[in-house]
Amino acid sequence: MTDTYDLAVVGSGIIGLAHALAAARLGLRVVVIDRDRQANGASIRNFGLVVVTGQEPGSSRRLAERSRKIWLELANEAGLEILHRGKLIAAQRPEALAVLESFKAGEHGAECKILTARETVGQLGSLNGKAIVGGLFSPFELRVESREVLPRLASFLAGRFGVAFRTGISVNEIAPPMVETSAGRLRAQKVVVCPGDDFSSLYPQRLRELDVQRCKLQMLRLAYPGFRLSSALMSDLSLLRYGGFASLPEAVALRAKLGEQREAALANGVHLIVVQSADGSLVVGDSHHYGLSLDPFGSEAVDQLILDEFRTLFGKAPEVIERWTGSYASAKNAVLRDTPHKDVRLVIVTSGTGASTGFGLGEETIVELLSQ
CATH class of the missing domain: 3.30.9.10 (D-Amino Acid Oxidase, subunit A, domain 2)
Known part of the structure; x- marks a missing residue:
């Protein structure tokens, strides 16, 4: 029997988890898929600093302000430590x-x-x-220890909202409602792909065109x-x-x-x-x-x-x-959000501000995707 979800998120870095959180808070059944066993990329190789002051006016500043509020909510709900x-x-x-x-x-x-x-x-x-x-x-500004916070956030999503995590498997093809993985097929009505700096696994041609x-x-x-x-x-x-x-x-x-x-x-x-x-x-x-x-x-x-x-x-x-x-x-713009399929969003923070803007970005993307 094929597992069925409302949303599949590809990538378990901070941007992937932000989208999973936004969807789970709306009551969606969510699965997060990652080829690695844990987040090892840019999401943990950083300062863990949520920067608001100095963000470019407009979208970046708005997303940072909203993300800061969510970080503070998670500090209480998930026990995420704010170090300073x-x-x-x-x-x-x-x-x-x-x-x-x-x-x-x-x-x-x-x-x-x-x-x-x-x-x-x-x-x-x-x-x-x-x-x-x-x-x-x-x-x-808020400071967290990224390498500790991301695993804790994933555990919180699994325990509080029942988000499923499928790690150590790769996604080979996305054709909603079917998602083909190295461990078999699953069904998802909507898909968000958060590949970080992996430009070759999914939608490589689109990423080349977007000059990333x-x-x-x-x-x-x-x-x-x-x-x-x-x-x-x-x-x-x-x-x-x-x-x-x-x-x-x-x-x-x-x-x-x-x-x-x-x-x-x-x-x-x-x-x-x-x-x-x-x-x-x-x-x-x-x-x-x-x-x-x-x-x-x-x-x-x-x-x-x-x-x-x-x-x-x-x-x-x-x-x-x-x-x-x-x-x-x-890339030139702070955020890349593309639509390779009406039920799929390709989302990459291209400015090194994932911790600062990711939670706000996740909310906006999920609301927009569900409105289709």
Whole structure:
């Protein structure tokens, strides 16, 4: 007898789980299928940082605001631990402070606070005060431990909503209501495909037409530094990575200044995010290199560019205790949502913001798909 579901989700990363959650909350019978036994891709190779402030105005900002609310709901319902809240952007250059002041004066800056150099260091006493000219504090950001949260979220979906998980099997063909897998056939009225950076298994021709490529990043875990972060930390380079800052007129001067002073960092897509885990260790990164096929090797020179930025803010860096690379899909638009069949949606976050926007995206996709 063929198993029958209202919705099949292909992919058990954060985007797949977000769609499964949205459908399960509406009472649908859901199955999640993944060729791996657990999420091992971009969904766990990241900061676990839910970023709201700095998201590009419009859809990205709206999805991030909604996703943050869902993360807070899940913290209560599923016992997902929020390790710290908020984000401190420590400005090292007057040009960066000008960007932050411009953001504060704009549509989404009302609940953020501009800080003097003394106030910025006061937020995190271990900062090198000589390197700081001011800052901005955002109250919105949330930090979770991705490698722990995703398995817990999957268990919650299975236990609370009866979501079925079929792992270690691949999907070979989708022809609703039939889904052919390496373990046999199942029936699903609707299908959402969340392939991450797998461009060859399903709908490869459509993905080629949509001009999707990969982004490789490098990240580090540093030993406990002897202090505790009360929030995530970013620096000047980060302002060029987020559309809500980078699109401001003041960002032009910042980019020029960083081009003079941090040319190698810009060339390697380096910016600094620092978050802290429950054991006190720091997750630090990252870099960005783009292409259709990228090697899996990390560069010590790139790691040192990341650590140089850390040392500028803190004076020294603790021992590196873990290194890894990640890969995610990248495209011009922040989200790719395609319709290869009237009952199928192909959904990829192509901006590295899956944790920040995925839950809101899942809700929107499921509502739209069910309206067909």
